[in-house]
Structures are given as C-alpha cells and as structure tokens.
Amino acid sequence: MINIKCFGIAKEIVDSDKASIERQTISVTDLRQHMNEQYKAFTQIKGYMVAVNQEYATDDQIINAGDEVAIIPPVSGG
Amino acid sequence: MINIKCFGIAKEIVDSDKASIERQTISVTDLRQHMNEQYKAFTQIKGYMVAVNQEYATDDQIINAGDEVAIIPPVSGG
Amino acid sequence: MNNSINVIISEDALSIDQVYQNAVHESCGGICLFVGTVRNHNKGKEVTHLDFETYTPMAVKEMKKIAEQAIEKFGVQQVSIFHRSGYVGIKDIAVIIAVSSVHRDACFEACQYAIDTLKETVPIWKKEHLEDGSYWVGARP
C-alpha cells in the first residue's frame, strides 16, 4: 500500500491528512491521475507537486510501498 | 573671523578641533588654499569637502563670518 | 572559513536577536536580515491572522539546501533561516533570514536569494484568515 501525506488545500480536499492507494508500486503520473479521479477537486486547484522521501519527485519516478509520499500543493511560506 | 571645525584626519593635521581665518568673508576655494598653505599635510591627504552651515558647499560658495564651517575629510562611516 | 547554517521551524515566536547571534561572525563586516511580517491586508481585504502548516522534515531539508546554495553562489559566511508554524497574528514575524559576509553586497544578494527561493520551494502553506472566511494562499488559479 502507498501511503500519502496531505498538506494545505490537499488536506481539505481529501478531508484527512493522509490518503492511500492499494498498490505496491506506482509512478508519480499514475498517482496524480488516481488522486485526481478519486478527488475531482484536485483538478480545480493550481496543480501540485509530489514528494517522495522528502524530495520533489519527477513525473516518471516510481514510488514503492514504504516510501514517504506527500502531495505538495503550491507552497506559500515566508 | 571665520571659525572652522576640524574632524578626523583634519583634526590631527591642525592639532586641534578648530582653526580660524582672520577674514569677514572668503570663498570655499580660497579657504582651501589658505588651509593648505597653513598646514602642508592637507595636500598629502585624499582631499576634503567643506561644509557651510551643515551642508556640503560648492567651491565658489562665499563663507561669511558667523557661518558654521567644517572641514570634511573623506568620510568612513558604516 | 568555517561556514555555518542554522535552520529552524518553530511553533513559538521568533527572536530576531537569536537569529542575529547565529549569523554574526568576527570576520564579517555586515549582516543582512530579512524579517517577514504579517500584513493587515491583502488584495483589498482585511486580514485577521495567518495559520502556517509545515511539512517539517522536508521543509527543514529544503531550507538547508537554500542556505548551502546561498553560501556556494555568493560566498557568504553564515546563513540562518527561521520560520514559524501555526497561528501568526498581524505584525508578528513569519520568517527571519540572516546572512553574514565579509563584504556587504554579498549578504544582500544572498538574503534576497534565500527569501525568494524559500517562497518557491519550501513546503510550508499559509492559510489567510479574513473577517469573512479563510483560504489557502496561492492554491487556486
């Protein structure tokens, strides 16, 4: 299972600070597609990055169960 | 009499924080020439500005007795 | 020269003096600090306060990267980056960045680089609370 941390507006959309996908492995592109289908509101925000093990991930990167995965909506610190 | 405040290296050259010129009126250029003749060491520094009534003066400006006059060697604040 | 980096995300009020003390160095002639405070208005609306959510371990990593890049790009001495989490009121401090350098131009450039980059890459989110609602800043088109 892929566990996904949700922050900011992503936490509001999912209505939880975590989500999960019942897969052992998934690409970032497929994770994004899966989440956007599961939660339509993701398509109405400005987009989001995916972080894997606390580093920004590329679209073709492969995520494995056990990786620390997070949805990173547009940041607004400072 | 024209009274002149001396700061920084000017104070060292004149060996006092003030100097004076026995005139009722003098141009900045003439004041500079007078001081440079009186204290040769002024010609060995990088030069200096003259302030009249706490404002930088131009060379052709006329100083009158009673004006607040100061020799401003290269500044080095900050 | 030994460079040093200090990076903190804090639930408590930030101390400018603490950040300054972390950045000051006897070989340096200047320190540039940027202090980001909460404005009482944004886009014509009155703001009551902010709430910062942070992905803390990743945010700390990204802040360290910024500090390292600032040292590498601008040859500065010390870089400290402190950011608040949680409730932050009007005029309160959201972020402090301090950079020391031997000559002053470098500390200005590095400090500006650090705050500009922080706003682009560090996983921290600001919820702006207005009198009639609240929203996540920058999230919607």
Add this chain to the structure above:
Amino acid sequence: MNNSINVIISEDALSIDQVYQNAVHESCGGICLFVGTVRNHNKGKEVTHLDFETYTPMAVKEMKKIAEQAIEKFGVQQVSIFHRSGYVGIKDIAVIIAVSSVHRDACFEACQYAIDTLKETVPIWKKEHLEDGSYWVGARP
C-alpha cells in the same frame, strides 16, 4: 500611508530590537535590516577596535536626507538609521539600517541604497586601531 523616519547617533551600544520596532508596520510584509559590525581584520592586518568620530548635527541631517530619498525612490514605508560614535569593539555593531515596505523587493533595494549612500555622504570618520598603530580609514591616497 504615513511614512516615518528615525535617525540616531548613539554613544551607547545599538539595539537591533529597538531599530526593528521603529521600522515594523502593520501594512508591511517585510523588513530588511543591514547590521554593520566591526571585522577583526582589514587588508591583512589584525584590527583591535574602531573609534568613530561624528559631526553629529550634520550627520543627522545627511542621514535624514538618505531616509527621505529611500522613501521617495523606492516607495518604502519606514526607514530607521542608527549609527554608533566612539569606541566600538570587534563584532560590535557600528550601524543598523531597517526599512519596511509593503512588498519585499523595495525594502532590500532601499536598505542597500541607504548603507551605500551613508558610506559616501554622512560625516562620520572611522579610526582603525591595529596592534601596531592606528589610522583614519580612507583619508590617504
């Protein structure tokens, strides 16, 4: 917006917090501070301390001009410029400049303009004390 200017020459140690409190403003999102400290070396020689001499009334006037120009040129909110006089030890603070603005680019530009101009126009003189003597900085060719 009411701009305000604070300009001080002080015989006592400068407080960053005091300068900050003079510059912070609830309509502003950022404050840039420059803190000039005394380096322990200059041109390969070890520095023991500095002595600042000031033509105080004129220096205050020139510092006010700089603050007014910074507001006019960069549209910033508040400008505070504090400068020490007398004996200043290594790592001690010689000058603090703080500038607040609604958007942050302006406060960086205005703060850098203020310190650059201060070093050119404000009648303050620095005597650098080395282990084997002392000299007025910048006075000789």
